[in-house]
Amino acid sequence: MTQGTAIIAGQGALPGLLARRLEAEGAPFVLAEMEGFVVENPGGWPVERFIVERLALLFDRLRDLGMTRVVFAGAVSRPALDPGRIDPKSAMLLPALIPAFQAGDDALLRAVIGLFEDAGFDVVGADAIAPELVPGDGVLTPDQPSEDDRADAARAAQIVTALGAIDVGQGAVVAQGLCLAVETLPGTDAMLRWLADVAGGCRADAAGAKGVFYKAPKPGQDRRVDLPVIGPGTVAGVARAGLAGIVIEAGGVMILEREATLAAAQAEGLFIWARRP
């Protein structure tokens, strides 16, 4: 029997991308949508809605549908729990979740993955379904990083690693060895917009290296979920900020809409480099 795949769908284009891929392969799948979110569903595919308070019922339902594999796709914000809605079976799951709710997003996600695994599901990363989403080592564009860009990338990687160790951000901008910006809660786009406004005045040598945007997962992050993502919007932001290119950690960052992203980079004369850490 072909195994079915449940796509636990959060925000953005990723759930739809995975659904389309599974559909093309003729593989059975279902989108699972948490109440309070509306999944992007360009294919009008079947959707199972669930609430966190009744997670055990979702497990039963997915099993009934023949789903044996689960992929988390796209971010969801942390739900509030309504104790009045918890069913008895799901209540048995809560002892594993409550401490994780206190301990931060990563811990909560690990705990949720653990619950799916304990329920017998095989939890895989999006790249198990669409490997081209997560590029390995190499420069993906005709434009290549210069020696200066490579040095800036190495410095940015050092910064993002140090930040990741204290659970802050997954991105940074470095130009001519100097850190121009660090990604924080408001995210990549907000950082790049700001940089576009101030970048003209903050490079030591205006004629020197333009700088790179670097993105990587957090150290120790479970690579099956919540990998950082770039896409055509990232390219547009990096171009407006006047940077030379984008560097992602090889094997650790997804490119959504890969063709459109690479085409946009080429049109802007930017490089995209998946760099071995």
Add this chain to the structure above:
Amino acid sequence: MTQGTAIIAGQGALPGLLARRLEAEGAPFVLAEMEGFVVENPGGWPVERFIVERLALLFDRLRDLGMTRVVFAGAVSRPALDPGRIDPKSAMLLPALIPAFQAGDDALLRAVIGLFEDAGFDVVGADAIAPELVPGDGVLTPDQPSEDDRADAARAAQIVTALGAIDVGQGAVVAQGLCLAVETLPGTDAMLRWLADVAGGCRADAAGAKGVFYKAPKPGQDRRVDLPVIGPGTVAGVARAGLAGIVIEAGGVMILEREATLAAAQAEGLFIWARRP
């Protein structure tokens, strides 16, 4: 004989503040201004202009003027060296500077301090002249930090320490435990302006703690030079960004225009807390 003080003057109000203080005490002093900079000189005090290429001549001149003590006041950007202007005596000093020129701002500053010390000058911090510039432990305003603010300050201190260890920034904004912004090359004001634009949308609980701006020197920094600074402009930026207050590392951050700064904070209902690290 009263010792004279040479104020090696960089940008901003600090050189003038120190000059005014020394004048009030009737202590002899001189402002030393590096060519290419124009020192703020509200008192019209005597100014010795120098060029880095002839540092040995500055040493001689300061000695002739009876200056035995040196204080570095205000930032200077790294000068370019013109080999054609170097005099023979200063050329002897260069071997100590050249490697530091490669190694970063902190190393360069340490090397320059070393040269002044080797030349027999006593290098002191600005707080040796005006101790109230660098507050010790305590809340300086009528408004007090809440328990949430104290927790946010602790998290911000952790972040700034981690960043300082890799030589990035000296400030961060944390609200409700989450890092909203990290100070990078463009500086505090640029960070706070950005936060004012996006802050409304990036707190987990809109009715919860507003967050704090935290500032500290880099770990291992020579506390005699280039301490981070806050002032009335910082208070205005923090108010616009909707934060609850300012936390500085006790003994490690200067408040310029202390009265105006504290008055502005009080008017905005903000706290300023010099926190023991």
